[in-house]
Amino acid sequence: MGKRIATLRKEHGFTQVQLAEAIGVSQQTLAHYEVGRLRMAVSTLQTLCQTLDVSIDELVNEPKKPSKNKRGPTPKLQQQLEQISQLPRTKQKFISEMLDALIQQQQSA
Numbered sequence: 001m002g003k004r005i006a007t008l009r010k011e012h013g014f015t016q017v018q019l020a021e022a023i024g025v026s027q028q029t030l031a032h033y034e035v036g037r038l039r040m041a042v043s044t045l046q047t048l049c050q051t052l053d054v055s056i057d058e059l060v061n062e063p064k065k066p067s068k069n070k071r072g073p074t075p076k077l078q079q080q081l082e083q084i085s086q087l088p089r090t091k092q093k094f095i096s097e098m099l100d101a102l103i104q105q106q107q108s109a
């Protein structure tokens with residue numbers, strides 16, 4: 001569950017300090033939750049879920065992975081997309097424009 005907390009925190013743009021303040025714990029305590037060294041009180045869990053706008057079920061259970069029979073990005077492409085999403089917006093835009101140009105070039109050929 002700790003990794004899931006860290007992932008959701010980052011997805012919502014919170015630093016550990018910001019999220020810790022929002023749920024009423026210290027940054028060190030939140031860090032311990034994220035690495036699994038401490039268990040979270042139910043009241044803190046409810047506050048965390050409200051802050052991150054997720055249900056307790058969504059927080060506790062890992063998201064379901066897509067079926068291997070369904071079409072979708074290859075694992076490598078998926079990893080690259082996730083890495084790109086972590087870059088600053090300007091770099092994301094540059095990569096997007098580069099891809100658009102390559103795709104357009106291939107369609108013209």
